Amino acid sequence: MKIKPLQIVAHIILIIGVLLMVLPIWISFASSTHENVSILTEGMRFTLGDQFSRNYNEVLNEKGGWSEEVTAAKMFINSFIMALGIATLKVAISAMSAYALVYYRFKLAVPIFWLIFITLLVPLEVRIFPSYKIVSDLGLTNSYTGLILPLVASATATFFFRQFYKTIPDELLESAKLDGANAWSFFIDFLVPLSKTMIAAMFIFMFVYGYSQYLWPLIMTTAEEYWTVVMGMKIIYTESYEGVALPRTAERFAYIILSMIPPVLVVVFLQKWFIKGLIQTEK
Amino acid sequence: MSFLDLKNVTKIYPNGTKAVHETSLSINEGEFMVFVGPSGCGKSTLLRMVAGLEDITEGDINLDGQLINEVDPSERDVAMVFQNYALYPHMNVYNNLAYGLKNRGIDKETIEQKVNDAAKLLQISDFLQRKPSMLSGGQRQRVAMGRAIVRNPKIFLFDEPLSNLDAKLRIQMRLEIKKLQQKVGVTSIFVTHDQVEAMTLADRLAVINDGIIEQLGTPIEIYNNPKSLFVAGFIGSPQMNFLDANLNNKTLSAENFEIKNIESDYNGEVTLGIRPEHLIETENGLINLKVELVEQLGSDNLVYGQIKNIKDFCYRSPGNQTIKKGDNLSLNIEENKYYIFDKSTGKRVN
Known part of the structure; x- marks a missing residue:
C-alpha cells in the first residue's frame, strides 16, 4: 500500500500528541527511580535509575504527618474509598432522579430539572462553609460519610441520564407495563442495562472527580487517618523543606506515579464496557 | 354480557380534544375485531384504552365480566403488538418472550416449555439466542407476536403491526396472523388504516371516523351495504x-x-x-x-x-x-x- 503525504502528516501530529501525553509521565517515572542527590544536581531524568525499590518502599511505608502515623498506602485507600463512594452514589442518584424526571410526569418536572441543572453554577468551593457547617453539625467530620455525602449529587450526570432516557421510545415502557413490569423493575430490567455504557462513562468521570478532591478533604479531616492522596502530596513531605535534609524529589515522583494507579485501573477495567457499547448498536 | 364490553367510552385529552366519542361496542370471545379508519380517527386511542395505556375519561370497559377501568395494564392480562414491535433491544429473543412470564412468577421449566412452544408455532426457534437487532423485519414481527402468544392472554391487541413491512411480507404476515388467531382462538382487536387488511382479517369490522364508530358489521356487510358516505368511500379499492x-x-x-x-x-x-x-x-x-x-x-x-x-x-x-x-x-x-x-x-x- 502506498503511503500518502497526508497520512504521514497525520501520523506525525498523532505521534506529537502521544509524546505530549506520555513524556511527563515517563519523566516522573524515570526520575522516581533515581537518588535525590542526582536529581538535584543533574535535573529530571529520562533514563531509569537503580533506586526503584528503595524509593517506592519508602513512599508506601514511611509514616508521616504530625503524628508520624499515616502512610501513603493508607491515603491511597482513603482516596479510593472516597472516590468509589462518590462515583457509585453519584451515578445511582442521578440515574434515579433522571428516571423520576422523565417517567413520572408530574407538573414540576421541568422546573425541578432546571433547578438541579442550575446547581452546576454553585460548585462545592462556593458553598463550602454551609456544607462544612451542616456536616460538622451532623458530627460527620473525620469520617468517610462526611467525605462522600456532600459530593454525591450531580447535575451533570442527571442531565446526561435524562437526555438518554428521553431517547428511549415510549412503546418500550408500554410494552414492559403490559408484560407486568412495575416502576422499579422497568428501571432495573430496562433502563440500567440500556444505559450501561453511559453508566460506565459517568462512573469514570465521577471517580476521577472524587479522587482528585483537594479542598473538601482538607477542610473536613483533622484526623490523619482520613487524609487523602491529593492532600498528602502537599502535606506528607512538607517537613523536608524546613530541615537541612535534601528535598525528596524522587520520593515525590514515586508518590505521584503511585497516585495515578487507582484511576488508571478504573479506566482500564471499565474500558471493556465502553468499547462494547460502541460496537454494539442496541437501539 | 359479551367477552369485551365497551359502554359509552369517551376520551378527552387534557387539552380538550375529544378523541373518542361515547363509544359502545361488544366483542365476543374468540372474535377477530378490526378497527379501521384514517389516521387520527381515534382507533388507536380506543385500543390503548382497552390495554390500559390511556385513561378512560368516561364510560366503562368490561373484560371477561370484570370492570377494568382502574385495573393496571400489567394486571389486565392483555397482550399488545406495537407498530414498531417494541422488542426489548438488550434481551435476546428467548428473554423477550420469557420476560412477561418471569414477572408473573412462573417457574423456569414452565417458562422454557411455553417459550419453546410459542417459538415453534411461529418458526423462530432458531433465533432464540439472538438479539432483536440481528433479526429481519419479518422475524421481529414474529417475535413481537410470540411475546403476545406466550402469555396466553385474554385478548390480543394489534396496533398497526404490519405497516413497517414491505408489501409482499405484509400480505404474508397478514395471512399468518389470521391463521394463528384461528388456531389459538384468542379474542383479538386489530387496528389498521389499510382497508384491505381490515377486510381480509376481520370477523367483524368497525369503521371509525372522528372518534365515532360509523358502521359495525362483517366486512361483506359493510362492503355491500355502507350506511354513510364516509364508509362507502373508505371501504373498497x-x-x-x-x-x-x-x-x-x-x-x-x-x-x-x-x-x-x-x-x-x-x-x-x-x-x-x-x-x-x-x-x-x-x-x-x-x-x-x-x-x-x-x-x-x-x-x-x-x-x-x-x-x-x-x-x-x-x-x-x-x-x-x-x-x-x-x-x-x-x-x-x-x-x-x-x-x-x-x-x-x-x-x-x-
Missing part, C-alpha cells in the same frame, strides 16, 4: 365514485342521466355512489366515459376518465379488454348496485 345528483319523487337526476323508481322517499340534493366494479360496458348505456388513463393490473384494468365535468371517474374492466386513452365507453350500472347519500349529512337514503 379503488375508491367508490361519487357524483352530485338530485332526488325528486323517486327519480334521481345526475348531470347527464336519470334513474327512475328509486326506493327512497327522500327529496333533495344527494350524492350518488357507484363502485368501479359495479359498472358494465354496454351499448347506449347511462354513462359516457372519455378514457384518460388506463392502469393494467393483468387480471383487470382500472380505467380513469371524465364524464362531462366530473374527473377521475373509475371503471374496473376485465383484464382481457384493450382500452386506450381517448376511447369513449358507454357504461351501465349493475342492477341496484348504487348508493345514494344525503349530501349534507352523508347518511344513506336508499
